[in-house]
Each structure stands twice: as C-alpha cells, then as structure tokens.
Amino acid sequence: MLEASPYRLLARGVSRAARALGAAVDERLVEFLVSETPREDLGDFGVNVARFARQVRVSPQKLAELAVEELLKNPLVSSATAAGPFVNFSYNTRLAAKLLIREMRDWGQFQDMYKVDRPLRIVVEHTSANPVHPLHIGHARNASLGDTLARLLKARGHIVQTRFYINDLGRQVAVAAYGFKLLGRLDPPPGVKKDRWVGLVYAITHTVMDIRLLKEKLEKLKEEGRDEEYREALRKLDELVADAATLREQAPEVFDAIAEAMEGRDPERDVSEIMRSYEYRLDEETVRLVRSVVGMCLEGFRETLSRMGIEFDVWDWESSLAWSGLVSKVLEAARSSPYATVHKGALALDFKRLLEDEELRKQLGLPEGYEVPPMILVRSDGTTLYTTRDVAYSIYKFKESGADRVYNVIAAEQRLEQLQVRLALIALGWRREGLNQLHYAYEMVNLPGQKMSGRRGRYITLDELLDRAVSLARSVVEEKSPHLPEEEKRRIAEAVGTAAVRYALVSVSASKPMTFSLEEALSFERNSAPYIMYTYARAANILERASERGITIDWEKIDYSAADENKLRRKLVLKLLLYPYTLVKAVDELKPELLVSYLNGLADAFNEWYASGDSAIGEPDPGKRNFKLAMVHSVKTVTASALEILGIKPIARM
C-alpha cells in the first residue's frame, strides 16, 4: 500500500521516464514535490517535472508525456495527463479501494508495511524536569512530544526505550532539601499532592534566602552610596516581598518555620554543604533526605504523566551516575585531553581546534567560523557542573541501552549546552556517541497573560490544567450525553480532557513558540482531540449498530464498484490510502504534527461522507453495504492507530 501512494506512483513514473532518456532522477525528490491537484478536472495528484526535465535535457512537456505513458501502465492509474510541466493522474478507485480494504482487514499485516528493514535501537530521553516543583505546561509539551516521538519510532519498527533523567545533583534540589531540613518534617499536609508540597517548600526556601541575600546587598550599596543600584535593588526587594507574602498565605506555619529556622545561619553555605555531601556521598543522612524529597516529587510526576498516558522505561538518577565513578572518569579523560584548558581558573575544554575539522562541522551542521565558548567542568569547590555530568550521562545512556541513536527532547534554550556535550563527547574519545546524540529542541509554551516562575512558586501546574480540561469536558458530556451512566461520563471526561491537552501540544511544530489556550484546545470542535475522538466513536457506533441488527461485513462479497459511485466515498478511500505514507513521513522527519493534520483531514472526509446521508446500515444492496461498512471499519482502524501513536486512547462512546 505504501507503493500505491501517489508519491511513490509518480516518483516511479517520472524516474522510469527519465531512465528511458538515459538519466537518473532522485525519486525521493520527486516524492517531496507531489501534491494534490488544485482542481478536480486535473486529476487527483500531480507533480511538476520542470526541474527534472532540465536534468534530462528535454522539454518539461516531453518528460511529462513520457511519465504519463509510464503511469498508464499501472492498473491503479485510471487516467493520466500532461498539463504543461505537470504530470497529473487519477486513481482507479475500485482497485485502490480493493487494495486498501484487503490490507485493512488484516490489520497486523497492514502495520508491518511501514516498518523499517533494519530497526535501530533508539533512546528517547524526555521530560527530565527538575524534581523541585510540579510539572507545568512547558513540561507537558516536552513530555507529549517525547512520548509521541517514542511511539512514532516504535510504530516504524525501531526498538525504543524512554528514559527520564532525574537531575538531583543541582543546586535547586539542595535548596529544596535544605528547606525540608529547616522545617524538620517531610510529609505533606493531608490532601496536598506530593510534588506540589515539594514545590511549595522549595519556593518558600528559595524566596526567603533571596530576600536575605538582597537585604545584605542593600546595606552594602547604601554604605557605598551607590544610589541608582540601591533603588534598583529596592524595587527588586519589593517584588520578592510580594512573592513571599503570596507564598506565606498558602502555608503560614510552614513559611514561618522555615524563615525562623534560617535565622542566624548562613544558608548559602548550608546549601553548598548539602550539595557537596550529596554528590560525594559524605553522609548518609543527607543522602536519605535528598532522596526522600526528590522521591516525593517524582511520585507526583508519575501520577500526572500517567493521566496523559505517559510512562517511562527507565529512570536515571544523576547522583547514581556520579557515585558510580563515571563522572570522575570523564574528568580524568578531560584532564589528559589535548583540548583541556584553564578558563577563569577552572578546568575546562576548549573546542576551538576541534571545530577546525571541516568534516566534523559539516556533520554537526555548524557553519564555518562558528564559535563555541569553552566548557567549564569543575567548580572551585570541587563539585561538578550539570554539563559535565551530562557528558557522563550521555555515555551511560548509550552504554546501558546499546543505543544506536539517542534523542534528547530538551528546550531550545539549551541548544548551546547540548552542542557542548556533543563536542565534549567527540573531544574525549566518544565520537560515535557524540555524533549520534541528537537534540530534539522545542520552543516555550506561553499561557496567555501568565508569567511563570518555579523559584517563586508562581505557576499553573499541569495538574490544574488537566483538571480544568477534564471539568470542561465533563460539562460537555453532561450536555451532549445526559443519559450515560455516571461512571462512564466520568471516564469520558477524563479521556477527552487529557487528550485535548496532549493533542494541542503536539499539533504545533516544535520549533515554534506556542501560545496554549485551554479554551481552544477544548473547543471540542474541528481540529481537536475531541473532534477526532468523536469521529472514532461515530465509526465505532455504526459498526456497533450494524452488528446489533445482525449485519456483519462479508469480506468476500464486497462490491468495489461502490467506491466509484460518489465523490465523498472516493475522497475517503484516497484519504485512507495516504495513511502509511503519512506515518512514515511523520517518523522520518520527526514531525508528529503531520499525523495530527492527517487525522483532521481524514475525520473531515469521513464526517462529510457521513453527513451526506449515504447510510451504510441503510444500504439495501449487500455488496455495496459490505463496501461501506468495510470503509467505516477502515476509518475506525486508521483513526485508532494514529490516536494510539499520539498517546490517546480512543473511546467507543462519547
């Protein structure tokens, strides 16, 4: 069926015509240029062959005519014409329908068709949120993209493993742990979700510390008479105090307990001490404390992510990596490396000479003269930096999983860091790893009118967002399907609400900053998860109603001529025919949004046909009824498949 796609048909036609003229054209390129014709009378699909004609040294018209001859040899092509430089053709709908429906009947075989010949072992690392506050909308974009990427690659036949990197050696975790130490207890108050609790303690601790620090700075500025800076700092203090007040409102006793316990201490030193003790495992009490705090947060993450259908194969602790000695190994390699340097008095790697390698620059896609600042590896207090540990983690990911390739789904703002890690790998002798670790970058998500800050506890959590989505979905269910049992209404609302969020997040290209509007994601109209799910439920319902009346599809007695009888049926058949090709393209280009827009188009075609009143169940002719039901079955099957890949569970009723 992949070969029956218009892309392959035209590519083969053009390439054979060119070969007859003694030249070869790049079939991939032809495929890229295929498009639907702008007008029905021109045929179904076409391609402009002007650029290939130049290559073959004939006129575009001539090449187009030859390609037409080639196309006409294929029984799937009912007509083909040359229109100027364009080669256009129309499908033999009956044959296309027959091919389609036969493959759809045996779904397993259908799925095999878009698998690669040689599967790769691929790791997708995604989400990896700092375990110090609940997940927010930005993490949701990361998680949705990452999980969908993994599902896409799996559907293509690759062996995929998803991993979450628990970043527990950073300063932020130490601050959170410090807060809990000052507070003297771990457990959240009853009814408070664990990650929310960690987030609150973290924000309070961080903010109280910052206020202390800023006050000290203010005194100094006042003494030194630096008025302008003083006023600037004073304004900042006002903001901080306002944030602190908001935080205190949420949990006055907790706030006061932490603030009081901090009196007379040196919080900066305390936090550094926690970091050092933890990274080098100097005392078990600190280890237990940090692990407990992080563990609470992760439990919250898991809960939230599972609502979106996201689970991980492996959770990697950054600390375990350090304790295993792998980080030290990287440092040793760095010290004896020809790229080692001292930058601002600290051990660092200088990539200048590495980047002189033109071949390497090309492989990494870096232009000539591209500069990368030196990468500092160790702080003066002896602790390592995130980037350094990330180098060790990269090696670990490849080694542990036997991966051929690793995708890191990480915000675009970390581009430089991700590049430095790759360069460090290459510089230190892990060349294969460096070349095969790819950064899947995505831009930020904005909520209209929101400014978020984890440090200050200013954020809308993903939980809140999902809850709101579900409750909106709930009210629609109540309105549209009041007769359903309570339990089912609840299930539908949960499925639809969470799916709407997930779907919206992968429908915009990763490279674009997006504005997430819950209202739009939940518009429940076209172009949304609810619309697609509704379409699926509709198809499922037709088959259900049919079987209630004792009507089942007799696959041996399908009258394929029915496919030709009206435009809407025809359109639907052709749309279905495009699925495998679309899926392959979405995987190979790492663009889940292609699958999203395909699903929209398929749902449109199905709903148009449905609404035209061309009833399947009401069809008196058995052969034609078999055809229509088989078509409904195909829509249901393809929709379910695509939704699953997007991490959305279709439901039969809504």
Added chain:
RNA sequence: GGGCCCGUAGCUCAGCCAGGAUAGAGCGCCGGCCUCCUAAGCCGGUGGUCGGGGGUUCAAAUCCCCCCGGGCCCGCCA
C-alpha cells in the same frame, strides 16, 4: 556586540529544508441543516501587501542579502 529560532486571514496554526497550477485549515463573524447509522457533526458566506526592502530565477510564502518586530542563548545555573 555575536549566535540561534519565530513573524502567513481579527485569533491559533499548516505550507518554507526538497521554488512552480487561483496561498490552506480551524476558531471568530453572518446565514442555513436533526421524522434518517451520535448535531462534540454537516453545508454556504466572510476574511490574506505571506513583517518590510532588494536580489537570483521563465517562476519566490519557499533560495540569497539587508532591515524591522518578538523570543532565546553567549553563567564556576540547570
């Protein structure tokens, strides 16, 4: 100052890598459609100097250069 990403209809976005046939969706707005397999649906209408200016080309939303606007990066943060 240097670098990366984004700018397409009132709003949210496809299309740009791989240049070609009157630039596509959805939302919004206006007007229709439930005795008929689920109306979370369908049909019709409305709406665009593709940020601006140059260039390359038979042909530019798409390629190149300059400029403007927005975001991000250039930490002994992650």
